[in-house]
Structure formats: C-alpha cells, structure tokens
Amino acid sequence: MFDLKVMNSVLSELEEERGIPRAKVIEAIEAALATAYKKEYAKKGQVIRAHLDLDSGKTEFVQVKEVVDDTTVRFVEEGEEEVKKEPAAHAAKGNPLSELSADESAVAELPRFNPEQHITLADAKLIKRDASVGEELVFPLEAKDDYGRIAAQTAKQVIIQKIREAEKVSVVAEYGARQGEIVSGTVQRMERGNLYVDLGRATGILPYEEQIPGERYRQGERIRALLYQVEESPRGIYLRLSRAHPNFLAKLFEMEAPEAAHGTVVFKAIAREAGSRSKVAVASTDPHVDPVGSLVGQRGVRVSTVTSELGGEKIDIVEWSEDIKHFIEEALSPARVAEVSLDEAEHKATIKVAEDQQSLAIGRGGQNVRLAAKLTGWRIDIQSVKGETVAEATQTGETKEGTLE
Numbered sequence: 001m002f003d004l005k006v007m008n009s010v011l012s013e014l015e016e017e018r019g020i021p022r023a024k025v026i027e028a029i030e031a032a033l034a035t036a037y038k039k040e041y042a043k044k045g046q047v048i049r050a051h052l053d054l055d056s057g058k059t060e061f062v063q064v065k066e067v068v069d070d071t072t073v074r075f076v077e078e079g080e081e082e083v084k085k086e087p088a089a090h091a092a093k094g095n096p097l098s099e100l101s102a103d104e105s106a107v108a109e110l111p112r113f114n115p116e117q118h119i120t121l122a123d124a125k126l127i128k129r130d131a132s133v134g135e136e137l138v139f140p141l142e143a144k145d146d147y148g149r150i151a152a153q154t155a156k157q158v159i160i161q162k163i164r165e166a167e168k169v170s171v172v173a174e175y176g177a178r179q180g181e182i183v184s185g186t187v188q189r190m191e192r193g194n195l196y197v198d199l200g201r202a203t204g205i206l207p208y209e210e211q212i213p214g215e216r217y218r219q220g221e222r223i224r225a226l227l228y229q230v231e232e233s234p235r236g237i238y239l240r241l242s243r244a245h246p247n248f249l250a251k252l253f254e255m256e257a258p259e260a261a262h263g264t265v266v267f268k269a270i271a272r273e274a275g276s277r278s279k280v281a282v283a284s285t286d287p288h289v290d291p292v293g294s295l296v297g298q299r300g301v302r303v304s305t306v307t308s309e310l311g312g313e314k315i316d317i318v319e320w321s322e323d324i325k326h327f328i329e330e331a332l333s334p335a336r337v338a339e340v341s342l343d344e345a346e347h348k349a350t351i352k353v354a355e356d357q358q359s360l361a362i363g364r365g366g367q368n369v370r371l372a373a374k375l376t377g378w379r380i381d382i383q384s385v386k387g388e389t390v391a392e393a394t395q396t397g398e399t400k401e402g403t404l405e
Helices: 004-017 022-040 081-092 102-109 121-127 149-177 246-256 291-296 298-309 324-331 355-362 364-376
Strands: 048-052 059-068 118-120 136-141 182-191 194-198 203-206 222-233 236-242 265-273 277-284 314-319 339-343 348-353 379-384 389-393 399-401
Touching (some): 022 059, 118 121, 182 203, 194 222, 203 222, 324 339, 348 355
Parallel strands (some): 203 236
Antiparallel strands (some): 194 203, 265 277
16 A cells, blocks of 8 residues: 555656656556566466556556457467477478468467467457457456565666656657757766756757857856757667757847747848858848848847857848849848849859959958858859959858959
C-alpha cells in the first residue's frame, strides 16, 4: 500500500518542474511493480501487468494471455521437437532449408505455443463467449507486498528509466515547438570551442562556428541565441544554438519592432557576416507602413538595440523591390550607382559608379559588394564610369578586386 499524500505530492512536483504528465509516472510505477512481481513470484514466460489505484493506494496484478489458434502459433506435440530441429542440422551440412515445402516453412516460422502466454480459442470461449483470435484475456493474481532486495532494485531502475524516457519526450515536445525562436540561458562551460548553455530543462550547444567572432563568454553569464535545430539521438537530446545565423538577426528585429513581429514588415533576404556587417532587405504588406523606418526606429533606437546585442555589428537595412535594377542599387548602399545593366543569361549585373563612389560600393575587403551579391542573388561586376572593372562578386560570396590604370 502506498502513502497517497506523498505520491500525489511527488506526481505534482514531477509534472510542474519537469513537465512529465502524471499518467506517465503512474505508468512507470506500474511497470516497475509488474517487473518486481514477475522477478519474485511469477513463472517463466508469464506476462504480468499491474494496476495502481490512486484512490485506495492498492495494487492489482493480472496475468495476460493472448487468444491463439493454429494460424498464429505452432503447436508442438511431445517428441516432435527433435524432428523440427533436423532441417537446421541439415542446413549446417550444406542442405538448404529451401528443400522444405512452403507450408512447412510457414509453420516453422510461427511462434511456439506457450501456455503461460497463450490460450487456445476453444479454451478462451469457455471463459468468454465472444473471444476472438488476437484478443487478450486477463487473469487476476494474488497481490503481494513483500519483495526481495533484487526485485526492489530492479523496480527502482525501471521507474528511473521510464521517468527519463518521459522527460525526454517532454523536452523534445517543448523545444521542438520553439525551434526557430530565440531562447536564453546561462553559460555552463566551454569545451573545445563549443559553448554549453543551461536553458532550464535542457542544455543547449552553441558550436564554435555558430558563435559571433570576437565574442567572449564567462561562466554564469546570460546569453541569447537562436534555437535552430532539435536533435534526438540515442545519447540524448541536442539543442543546437546559433548567434551567427541570419534568422537570429530577423528574430531580434521582431522582438524590437512590432511591425515585424505581426508580419506587416516582411524579411525578404538577409546577407550576414556575423560580427562584422549585415544587409537586410525588407518589404511592407501595408502601403502606409515604411519597412525600413520600422526597423530603424525613432533616432535609430531599434537598430541600435540589435547592433548592441550583436557586439557592434553594422546593419544596412534596404527596401526590397521587384524591380531587380532598383533592388541592386539599394543593396549597394551607401554607394550611389550611376548605371545598372543586367545579363539575364549569366545572371550578372554590371554596375557603373563614379570614381568617388568606388570605395563605398566595394567596401573594405570587398565586403559591401560581396554582401550585395548574397542579398540579391546576382553576380555583381562593379565598373568605373569609364568601363573598367574594379570589383566583382558572386552570390556565393567570392570577391575579386581589380585596379584602375
């Protein structure tokens, strides 16, 4: 008999703190009791189940038998076992089992009738008139309260395992629903460049390649990141985080700008070199809402907040346009473009800029033209107004710079 007050307290605690449903914990306890009973009192092969009554605290045990006939199991007569083993012996000597007839092979594959697990259809109908093959019949067993040390230890292990499984399912369900969102936690430790973050009910991993270059983290420090992948493996649950992902930038803006959170301002494309510079193309579903102004905010307060979270990363916000020429001009800002020529066959845009705009168009180390190519998806070739190529960038981010004579 269980102490119902203590049990209800434990069930409530597990449900509130770990998110494990009461039904799952009760199921674990019942499985543990059935295992302990089977280990201590049941016969070999018996299928035992336990039912815990939370109103009285009593436990009922039953033996389960499946209703079978000669189409579902193989009935072995006395002295027949040796005959059935012969094909295997012949196979070892080189005689294939395929020499058996199709009917004999089918029968040989059926499980053997076990009186502790099975009951014939004829016998089942004596107990229950409408019994059918495949149905389960339960037979009450005598309740026991005294279990040996080994049985009790086994029961404990079963409960722990079942609770862990239930907790794993709960964690996957909770964080799976939050995939693609920003989560916050505290830094636990750093191992081989990977950062482990305590998210409350689970630990997230911020891989080295998903961190913002130059950022340093201390143990116990609060950190925000994008939960971009939830993986379930035999070794546990992996919650992969990122601060370098383009969507992290978008989610930060959604937290600052209600227009972005409500979908009035839509992110069309993001090109990012984490920790250094990003370009964001936005559009508005409402003609009365300025998409760029919504993200910048009054006196730039919104974009400044996002920049601070990203360690000073510069952010260029441009308005997306269906007119690809205009979009490419916007993407190359702050440089002013003199002329845009498109080559649809090669998906290449040739841009002409004045001499005083060349350095702005190219950017330090070719960064501006490189990000513009990523943002638009077009290969960009920057030329002086005289027609000489000074820089070229592909949508994959490769940049080539030339020199003017």
